[in-house]
Amino acid sequence: MNKQEIDARFVSIRREAERRAEHRKREAIPTIYIVMSTCGLASGAAETKHAFEEALSHKGIQARIVPVGCLGHCYAEPLVVIDHPASGFPPICYHQVSAGRARVLVGSYLEEGDPVLEYVLGAMERSDLIPSVMDFPRFSLEQRLVMEHCGHIDPDDIYQYIALGxxxxxxxxxxxxxxxxxxxxxxxxxxxxxxxxxxxxxxxxxxxxxxxxxxxxxxxxxxxxxxxxxxxxxxxxxxxxxxxxxxxxxxxxxxxxxxxxxxxxxxxxxxxxxxxxxxxxxxxxxxxxxxxxxxxxxxxxxxxxxxxxxxxxxxxxxxxxxxxxxxxxxxxxxxxxxxxxxxxxxxxxxxxxxxxxxxxxxxxxxxAIGTASSPGTAVFSVVGNVRHPGLVEIAMGTSLRTLIFDVCGGIPNKKSFKAVQIGGPSGGCLPESFLDTPIDFDSLRQAGAMMGSGGMVVMDEDSCMVDVARYFLDFTQKESCGKCTFCRIGTRHLLNILDRITKGDGRKEDVELLATLSEDIKNGSLCGLGKTAPNPVLTSLRFFLDEYEAHIKEKRCPALKCRSLTAYYIDLEKCARGCEVCVGCCPVEAIFTTRGRKKGIDQKLCVKCGECLVACPREYDAVVKVSPPGLAPIIERPPDEEKSVGGQG
Amino acid sequence: MVQDIAAMLPAFERHRGNLIPILQAIQERHSYLSGAAMKMVAKHLGIGPGEVYGVATFYNQFRFQPPGRHRIKVCLGTACHVAGGEIILENFERKLGIKDGETTADREYSVERVVCVGCCALAPVALLDDDVLGRMLPSKVEGLFVQFEIERQRQEREKVARESGEQARD
Amino acid sequence: MVTIVVDTKEIQADDGKSVLQTCLEHGIFIPNLCFMKSREHPHASCRLCFVEIYGIDQPVTSCTERVREGLVVLTATARARRLQQAAFKLLMSAHHCRPKACPVRGGCQLIRIARHLKVGLNSQPLERLERAIDEEVDLGLFTYYPFRCVLCGRCVHVCRQRTGHNLLTFAGRGLKTVVALFGGGDLAAAPCRHCGACATVCPTGALVLKGEQGRAASADSSLRAPQIPPR
Missing domain, CATH: 3.40.50.11540 (NADH-ubiquinone oxidoreductase 51kDa subunit)
Structure with missing residues (x-):
């Protein structure tokens, strides 16, 4: 089979794809691209699509709806791109398009030609009319090879992919x-x-x-x-x-x-x-x-x-x-x-x-893309405490700082950065001092993390590193196949030790024990998963030893995360007389009214879910979280109140 | 169930590699794998029933008890964990009086933990049957059960009304 | 035949045979539980048979290393010992040993390994692990004690070899893995030959034949765990 014959066959397919693309262009009716991958659907893309269909037929407007895959901008789902050539605007990307917004868009933009600027994320092409998404760091700093066409084509239409080469x-x-x-x-x-x-x-x-x-x-x-x-x-x-x-x-x-x-x-x-x-x-x-x-x-x-x-x-x-x-x-x-x-x-x-x-x-x-030893791009799903979570594809060698702070917008809610977890259960947590590490196979491994399959979780000051290590070990231990001794039994010991540390039962020899056992599991396990399972423990021990020590020696969780080591109480100075907001939100009826008609928390009943902290109106801000729990002042429940709760129960 | 499985099996070639696809197909239709079903699969593939059991118990996907009518899954992927997924799971457990992996006595609800449903940007996430519930809060769990209760009462009223209507016609 | 050196001793060995088997055949003991000559592919799950080999920077399991000309093996280096002892401690933390009530004739393999490694029959400084599995399972012809089982898989292997079926299999996953017989102890319908080989190969007394049959079967010495020269 020679080259000409293959080419001839392929060219006929390619022509058909181009013909279809051309046909779509000539039709000159608006096209509505709706992101319909799992994360879009979870955010309500199906309802959005339905609302578009209804509004279009209700108003008798001709438009084509094309379900597309994910653009990677999970923070803005449901995402919709509207290409309305007759309006004179370039294709526009809209964020958080709920069913209500969909109806507004049909009425204002498709019918009246007003692109509803407050819903706009940006234009998909550069123009003088609307700032282009291409100038946002979330787009411009990315380099897409693997995800080049993701979110731009209908995954079910093979011709759309062929038309793009x-x-x-x-x-x-x-x-x-x-x-x-x-x-x-x-x-x-x-x-x-x-x-x-x-x-x-x-x-x-x-x-x-x-x-x-x-x-x-x-x-x-x-x-x-x-x-x-x-x-x-x-x-x-x-x-x-x-x-x-x-x-x-x-x-x-x-x-x-x-x-x-x-x-x-x-x-x-x-x-x-x-x-x-x-x-x-x-x-x-x-x-x-x-x-x-x-x-x-x-x-x-x-x-x-x-x-x-x-x-x-x-x-x-x-x-x-x-x-x-x-x-x-x-x-x-x-x-x-x-x-x-x-x-x-x-x-x-x-x-x-x-x-x-x-x-x-x-x-x-x-x-030429990426670094000498790791050419090409890396794709990460960046989640956790970042402003713009989602999928990001960047050239290898980009620093973690650029990825987290420039591409993904940094840490929200005025919190500070604490650590980034890369590589999931086989990877590790890197602290701020490693933010300038270039993202490539060798640099990450040297730092103690690993490229892994692309999971990256950014954590702010409220994350407890001991708890994160415990979380990953809990995962690995549940997922261990059970074949070899080190992974099957060793990870359970690691988990048990971490468990007791986060519960305030840590012993002074535990840090040493964790380190030795981790080293043995790393060297002794049968497969790659077992060998890398202790990485979350090893890296957190290396970079956040002070947190382990606070847990073990002071029974204190510096991030106020470990529930056994924290307590909530209500500051009577700040609590507003007669306000009942926290009482209504408490799932276990742990909040009672004091004699002074203010509120107190029954520490024995409290499950430390934090609902009251969120619910307390900002102008009072009376709920306080402390660690160790002994710092919470004791507020007695009035005896008659106790009786009435008992009567109800 | 036995007849249904007997009818399905001939569609699968008698090849060891078909073991997991067959088990998946059975669970898809019957929502769990019974001992009898595993024996039939073993016979079809010409392997010991123990082997089928050994393989099935290895994978998270397979269940050996029928699940509840409503399946609640709480995501405990990394992002959901950081966002407090465990607190959400506890709320469901407390509300239903069962532990993760269990089903209520009336077979209405089962609760299970799952690892990452891939909606990390909406953390913490729970799934009620096929609906994804994003940005969960303990108070949303409360609200969910209030809704269920209202729905259940409505159905009951309708049922009573239907029955009395039928009686009236008789 | 090739020549290899094990701890300064020169040995004539079959090319391609595993290092572990070669050493055992030449009277050099390396701790092991899951190794069986008849296994085509080494199970390599117990992680006890670590040795160091000249030219490899990390200790390796000797059951997975093949003999080749000029190989230099060290069976008792500090690094290999550390891993052997670590694996042993881990196994002991899940094994729940009661030496006085131990049903294994001629001594449990774990006792011999402990003696060889010069460690006690305990898991110090690791705690004993409790698990949500049954204490004792009646498998008809046998009794299975999950807390004694080290999941070496010898019984599963020998059963498949003898009957051509996987009557005994692993079930569950991770720390909850157990050896199981489908349908409990109902062997009437199963093609079990009542040979008792599975109980005989068990190195830790986790699978024990009941009554008379037990005694008769365990007399079949060809199946015994590899014998170790007494110290």
Whole structure:
């Protein structure tokens, strides 16, 4: 099969895509793009869409509604982009478009031509009329490769992706020798985006070199890190870029079977990918004899059943084989002996989605982005205490400070930055002194964190680092497969020790014990998950030792977070006589009226949920939170009140 | 249930790799895996029932008891934890008098903790059946149950009205 | 045949055999619980058989390392010992040992390992772990004691090997993992051959045959845990 024949076949598909795009443009009716990925839906995008439909039909306005994937700006969901060429305005991005705002937009903008400036986030193109989002740091500092088209196209319409150049990399690859492609990826310096950063090209050539035959390519989308949703967003927003990458990978390593392994907890992603595979097959971009070449690729979706450890490649393979997802000792590596004993290449979603642009623009182009040892971009889901949480794609080597303070807008509510947790349960917490660390595989590992799968949680002064370490160990311990001694039993001991520290029962030898045990688990565990499980403990011990000591020696939680070490009380000086706001919000009826008709908290009943602190009107500001709990003054419940509560109960 | 599963199984090739997809399909339809169901799967695939049981108990997804009519899931992903997800979970537990992973005696509600539903920007998050409830507060939990109670009473009234209507026609 | 050096002793060994097996066959004891000759792929779960190998910067499990010409193995370096002792302490914290009531004939494997590592049969300074699992499970022909079980998987392996089925399997996950028999102890319908091999290979007395059959089966010495030269 020569290049011309493949090109001829592909060009006809490409023409069709362009024809459709042209047709849409010529129609010249307004287009309403609504972000309909999981986070958009959670914020009410379905109601927004419904409101648009109703308002349009009610007013008899012609407009096209296009559901699109995620733009990554979770703080502004539900996001809507309206392209209304007749108005003279560029396409405008609107934030927090509730059903009510949707109706207003139809009436004011589509009917009367007033773009309702107070709902506008920015224009999608530069113009003199409305400031462009491209000039906001949240947009301009990003560099999008993997997420380039996310949020701009309908994930269910393969032609929209093709019209933007999609699948042309695959057509090009099919006309080349697999060895050339592997060489290209090797020269690009692409490293696996799943966490460890193994060079992708080397992995492929190892699989290619195997003589067993029947190679298999797997896309690992078992994103289990609690706090990362990068892979899900890519699958929901632009599945074709991933599938194109998967096909390129399969061709290069000589695989005829490919599997996309997606968590079952991502139902929308599963459905989107399944539909995408079907439509790619219909155009002969996947399936038997791709674009008329002898290259067959059968692609299927496997739904993972909820086990964090299945993100580890040997465990992932075991679970596809219908077994308990327990990691196996390597070697043999999956590239030699993987699924059903055949050479298997497992690549992360972001790795595969990076491939089409590398093929199109070349290895040296890719190498020029990012740093020398970590070329390309990194995608993070930045959440926690930042002003503009969401998905961010930046060039490797960008500093944490730029990412958190410039791109994501810094810490809200006038609080100060305390730490950033990178890499989820396998990563670590870095303090302020590390904010200038460049984001790349090696610098982060050196600092004690790791790239991981893209979870980044920013924490302000109200976060307790001992509690965060406890949280991650609780997770790892629940998710440990139970196979090897260190991970199964060791993480439980770590958790128990952290538990007692946060409850005020810490012992003076605990810090030493945590450090020794963590070191042993790191060196002794069977798989990567066990080896990295103590990282949250090790980094917090290293950077926040004073917090551990305050918990253990003074029974005090400096961040006022650990509930056993804090108490709430009501400042009688400030409490307003007769005000009942806190009483109504308390879920356990712990608030009583004192003789002076002010309020007191029954410490025995209080569950420390903090509702009263939030509810107390700002002008009184009478509820105080203290640590250690002994600092709260004792206010006795009047005896008659006690009786009346007892009578009710 | 047994008949239904017997009817489903032939659609799956007798291949070990189909074990997890079959279990998923059964749970999708029947909301949990019974001992009898696992035995049938084992027979279909020609493996020991113990093996099916061993695999099923490894994964979080599979349940061995029918869940409540309403399933409440409280997200305890990192962002939700930092935002106080645990307090929300406790409120549900206290309100229903059950612990996470349990179902109320009347099989109306079950409460479970889940790890990250991917709506971190809305933390803390809870799911009531398929509805995502963002930015939860303990007082919202209260409100939710008040709504349920109103809904339940309304249904009951309608039922009584329907029945009395039927009686009147008779 | 290749030549390797273990703790200054030169050994002629089969190329490709595991370091652990080679050492055990030459009378050099390395603590182990999950190793079995007949396992094609090492289980590598007990994490007791750490050794140091010249040229590898970290201690490694000897069951997963293959013998090759010129290999230099050190079985008692400080780093290897530290990991062995740490793994042992962890196992002991979950094992709930009562030496006087121990049903294992000829001594529990854990006692031998403790002696070899020169540590007590306790988990100090770690606390004993309590778990929400049953104290004792009736499996018909056997009794299973989850708190004694170290999850080495020898019983699961030998059962599959002998019956061709996974009658015994691991169930649950993490610290709640147990060895289970589907449907409890109802073996009538199961293709169990009542061979008792599973109980015989158990190194810690977690799986015990009931009554007469127990005694008869455990006489089958070919299945015993690997013998260790007395100190």
């Amino acid at each position: 999609g699948y042309s990399a695959l057509a090009r690859v099919l006309a080349s020798e697999p060895a050339e492609i592997i060489h290209l990826i090797e020269t690009s310096g692409l490293r696996g985006r799943g966490g460890a950063g193994f060079p992708t090209g080397r992995k492929w050539s190892l699989a290619r070199a195997s003589e067993t035959g029947g190679n298999i390519a797997i896309c690992n989308a078992d994103e289990g890190d609690p706090g990362a949703y990068v892979d899900r967003t890519i699958l929901e927003s632009n599945p074709h870029q991933l599938l194109e990458g998967l096909a390129i990978c399969a061709y290069a390593v000589g695989a005829t079977q490919a599997i996309v392994y997606v968590r079952a907890e991502y139902p929308l992603a599963v459905q989107t990918v399944k539909r995408a595979i079907r439509s790619a097959k219909e155009l002969s971009l996947l399936g038997p004899g791709i674009l008329g070449t002898p290259f067959d690729l059968e692609v299927s979706v496997f739904e993972g059943s909820g086990a964090f450890v299945c993100g580890e490649e040997t465990a992932l393979i075991r679970s596809i084989e219908g077994r308990r997802g327990m990691p196996q000792h390597r070697p043999p590596y999956p590239v030699e002996k993987g699924l059903w004993g055949r050479p298997t290449v497992v690549n992360n979603v972001k790795t595969l989605s990076s491939l089409p642009s590398i093929v199109q623009k070349g290895g040296s182009w890719f190498r």
